[in-house]
Amino acid sequence: MKKYLDDLKTALNETKRFTEAEINDIVADHEEMIGEALASGLAEADIESKFGNPRKVAADLLESKGGASVREPKPESAKAIFAGVPPSGTIGITIRLASDDVSITAETRDDVAVYCDRSVPAERYEIGFLDKEFVIRMKKGDVGTWFHRGAIAFDVRIPLAMSVGDVLFQQASGDYAIAGVKAASLKINTASGDGDIADGSFERIEIGAVNGDLRLARLIVGDVSISQVSGDLSVMHLVCEGDLSFTSTSGDVEIVDSVCANAIFHTVSGDFEGTEFYPETIAFHSVNGDVEINNADRSRPITVKSSKTVSGTIRIREK
Numbered sequence: 001m002k003k004y005l006d007d008l009k010t011a012l013n014e015t016k017r018f019t020e021a022e023i024n025d026i027v028a029d030h031e032e033m034i035g036e037a038l039a040s041g042l043a044e045a046d047i048e049s050k051f052g053n054p055r056k057v058a059a060d061l062l063e064s065k066g067g068a069s070v071r072e073p074k075p076e077s078a079k080a081i082f083a084g085v086p087p088s089g090t091i092g093i094t095i096r097l098a099s100d101d102v103s104i105t106a107e108t109r110d111d112v113a114v115y116c117d118r119s120v121p122a123e124r125y126e127i128g129f130l131d132k133e134f135v136i137r138m139k140k141g142d143v144g145t146w147f148h149r150g151a152i153a154f155d156v157r158i159p160l161a162m163s164v165g166d167v168l169f170q171q172a173s174g175d176y177a178i179a180g181v182k183a184a185s186l187k188i189n190t191a192s193g194d195g196d197i198a199d200g201s202f203e204r205i206e207i208g209a210v211n212g213d214l215r216l217a218r219l220i221v222g223d224v225s226i227s228q229v230s231g232d233l234s235v236m237h238l239v240c241e242g243d244l245s246f247t248s249t250s251g252d253v254e255i256v257d258s259v260c261a262n263a264i265f266h267t268v269s270g271d272f273e274g275t276e277f278y279p280e281t282i283a284f285h286s287v288n289g290d291v292e293i294n295n296a297d298r299s300r301p302i303t304v305k306s307s308k309t310v311s312g313t314i315r316i317r318e319k
Contacts, residue, residue: 001031001034001035001038001044001047004030004034004047004048004051004054005027005030005031005034007054007055008026008027008030008054008057008058009023009027010054011054011055011057011058011059012026012027012058014058015058015059021199022199025199025218029237029257030051030057033051033257034047034051037050037051079115079116079117080113080114080115081114081115081116081127082112082113082114082127082128083111083112083113083114084111084112084128084129085110085111085112086111086112086129086134086158086159086162087129087131087132089132089163090132090163090164090165090184091129091132091133091134091162091163091164091165092132092133092134092164092165092166092167092168093133093134093135093158093164093166093167093168093183094133094134094135094136094137094167094168094169095135095136095137095156095168095169095170095171096135096136096137096138096168096170096171097136097137097138097154097170097171097174098138098171098172098173098174099171099172099173099174100152100153100154100171100174101152101153101154101174101175101176101193102136102153102154102156102169102171102174102175102176102177103153103154103155103156103176103177103178103179104156104158104167104176104177104178104179104181105155105156105157105158105177105178105179105180105181106157106158106159106160106162106179106180106181106182106200107157107158107159107160107180108159108160109157109158109159109160110159111159112129112134112156112157112158112159112162113156113157114127114136114154114155114156114157115154115155115157116152116153116154116155117152117153123139124138124139125137125138125139126138126139132165134158136154136156158181160180164181164182164183164184165183165184165185166183166184166185166187167181167183167185167186167187167202168187169186169187169188169189169190170188170189170190171189171190171191171193172190172191172192173190173191173192173193174190174193175193175194175195175196175212176188176190176193176194176195176196177195177196177197177198178195178196178197178198178200179196179197179198179199179200180198180199180200181200181202182200182201182202183200183201183202183203184202184203184204185202185203185204185205185206186202186204186205186206186207187205187206187207188206188207188208188209189207189208189209190208190209190210190212191209191210191211192209192210192211192212193209193212194212194213194214194215194231195207195209195212195213195214195215196214196215196217197214197215197216197217197219198215198216198217198218198219199217199218199219200219200220201219201220201221202219202221202222203221203222203223204221204222204223204224204225205219205221205223205224205225205226206224206225206226207225207226207227207228208227208228209226209227209228209229209231210228210229210230211228211229211230211231212228212231213231213232213233213234214226214228214231214232214233214234215233215234215235215236216233216234216235216236216238217234217235217236217237217238218236218237218238219237219238219239220239220241221238221239221240221241221242222240222241222242223240223241223242223243223244223245224238224240224243224244224245224260225243225245226245226246226247226248227246227247227248228246228247228248228249228251229248229249229250229251230248230249230250230251231248231251232251232252232253232254232270233246233248233251233252233253233254234254235253235254235255235256235258236255236256236257236258237256237257237258238255238258238259238260239258239259239260240258240259240260240261241260241261242260242261242262243260243261243262243263243264244260244262244263244264244279245263245264245265246264246265246266246267247265247266247267248266248267248268248270249267249268249269249270250267250268250269250270251267251270252270252271252272252273253265253267253270253271253272253273254272254273254274254275255272255273255274255275255277256274256275256276256277257275257276257277258274258276258277258278259277259278259279260279260280261279261280261281262279262280262281262282262283262305263277263279263281263282263283264282264283265282265283265284265285265286265291266285266286267285267286267287267289268286268287268288268289269286269287269288269289270286270289271289271290271291272284272286272289272290272291272292272293273292273293274292274293274294274295275293275294275295276294276295276296276297277293277295278295278297278300278302279302280302280303281302281303281304281305282302282303282304282305282307283304283305283306283307284304284306284307284308284309284314285306285308285309286308286309286310287309287310288309288310289309290313290314291307291309291313291314291315292313292314292315292316292317293315293316293317294317295316295317302316304316
């Protein structure tokens with residue numbers, strides 16, 4: 001097992017796209033899964049055949065990571081445009097923009113800081129604390145004026161220790177990434193733009209989008225509700241204590257190493273693929289999308305509440 005984990009860590013480092021924390025989490029997850037497999041009788045020689053070649057695993061993870069492409073300001077060009085210590089108590093976060101990219105990261109620090117890739121005209125944006133809320137938003141009457149005048153990349157850093165209530169994110173276009181944030185709820189409304197939400201916990205996530213790919217990774221949530229017209233959904237290492245609901249016209253769904261109480265999927269033409277995905281109950285409604293779930297643990301059966309498809313196929317396989 002040690003050689004496999006060392007090879008996986010080397011392959012992840014070679015991509016130069018994963019942080020040290022992300023690599024440690026991925027390796028730790030694989031160590032736990034392999035340890036359980038070995039305890040259940042898997043031979044050391046069969047580890048790679050079961051879990052995949054380390055370089056292929058790293059490539060697949062990199063492809064999933066590539067779902068969102070937020071333009072975080074480069075260190076040499078980043079401009080600090082705001083810094084302030086949050087007031088005591090629970091703080092809400094509201095971001096309302098037109099076409100800018102945004103990343104929100106929780107890290108070890110005392111203040112909330114905002115960086116961007118260029119100067120931000122004060123007459124265009126409102127940035128700072130308003131009572132118990134931190135806001136970044138375009139001023140009223142300015143959205144239409146500046147919509148086509150060049151997007152800005154905002155990089156927001158918040159304290160890990162800050163108590164976060166509701167996070168509201170609204171925009172017409174632009175990519176977003178949220179990492180390490182723990183909050184009561186996360187609500188996102190966007191027309192287009194890719195999203196990446198990772199390494200956090202929320203009582204509820206609610207996302208409405210027209211198009212754009214979405215990636216969820218290493219999250220603990222109560223309920224998740226996602227509605228998209230087009231755009232793919234990638235889910236890895238998700239623990240959902242309630243409903244995981246996804247509605248789409250043409251987006252594909254891939255879920256790996258995740259659990260939930262109830263999985264509900266409504267699609268017209270999108271395909272669904274699950275690997276080591278263990279909902280307690282599942283309901284599929286599709287016109288011509290295919291559904292396939294491949295699980296190794298036969299002791300965790302899935303109750304199919306409903307499965308309807310006109311021309312697609314539905315397969316749940318226990319290896």
